Amino acid sequence: MRRQPHSLWLTVLLAAGCAVNLSESRPARVLRGGEMQISNINSVVVPMGSMGTTIDAGKTIAQKIDQRTSDADKRRLAGSAAAIGLTGPGYANHLEFALGLGYRLDTALRIGNGIYSAAIRRGFDLGKWDSNIGVRVGYNSGASVISYLDTINSYAKIGSTKRIDTSFTAQIGREFGEWAKLWAAAKAMYSRYWVDVDAENLDLGHEKLDDHLLYYGGALGLALGFRWVHFVMELGIYELSCKVTAFGNSYDLSGVTVTPSWGFQATF
């Protein structure tokens, strides 16, 4: 039975999928030597660019597909699935373990939804303000395929997905006593991907995609709590620069991606 399309926002909030991991959700002050931090962060990725059009086009073809469907339309459908798999909406939850190394360096390991990433930051003391620059390298084994896209994905399956995300972040922030932490971040992420799209159901065989995505933008974050435990909220807004070519069709998916994230963070 085919599911009726929902609004994109509602679907994204309800769906359990996997998303590109753009969230930082850490205050600007790097951890002191021996200081530890554990975070459990949820994040949602909402592409605001031409993704909606791509999804709609893919669904339209998928819902009418039969023996008379042209080869060009089948290719468009398979290409849509690939494009959605790479940059589509999704939800992710991750656990992050961070450790202060001393000398204003801290490191973090993130695990969740097929994402493994490691980060290191160098902090700078600006009096009442803190800042840092950091680099994160991540391996993402998941595609952002969510359930309401089943109609598309039943014809073109995203097989093995490998993605190496390398991001650079500069943050500035301030702490207000032990109650609140506020930060702003600028971030650029280069994501190299290798995706295998299985379109056997459309008699189009397999296609391997090997290209990259580029996100750049910023985030604002706030943590509220006391001393050891804070509730963290971050809103990231990124420009995605991306052109996906699959099954002979080219999809320009450039546009704004919004990523709200939230969760709890314990520091001790």
Add this chain to the structure above:
Amino acid sequence: MLNKPLAAFMALGLGLAGCAAMVRTWQFSSSDVVVATPAASRVEIRLRSATVKQKTVHVTLAVANLGSRPATVDAGPFSLRLPDGTTLSGDASALDYALKLGKSLLAAVGLGDGKGPQLAPGATLDMNVEFRDNRRDLRRYPVLDLEVDAISINSQRCTDQHIFLQAPERAPKGENI
């Protein structure tokens, strides 16, 4: 389930845990002795322990009455001066504070005199004080200057008396991290 990346990360943490910059707690020490001799009494104040963590310094002072008469010991807010001139205000531990508040309340309704404990000749009293600063790493200072002015013996303050807390040899002294 503990997977490989997490295990590697924990191994990294444990491996680095021996580095001085990663040690979370240091015990500072001091051989300074403050001697107060009010009204034919002799009271000595020594450092029993100084536990310095990232954001906190917990000091225990031993106040010993070496005289032949009982002495009344009172304590107000303590001060800890950092090498950069910053002064932190320290509060007595929650229990000490509650006891002091209770005594002052009883004194206000006419029960007791609100003064500190009477220290019998030969007796020793432990006094706990905690300092906290969220913006600094207090483990990195080579010397912390504890001002003992806050202590009064028989209502006479130990004016301009200090106990200097010395960082251990291995601590990453002076490192601004």
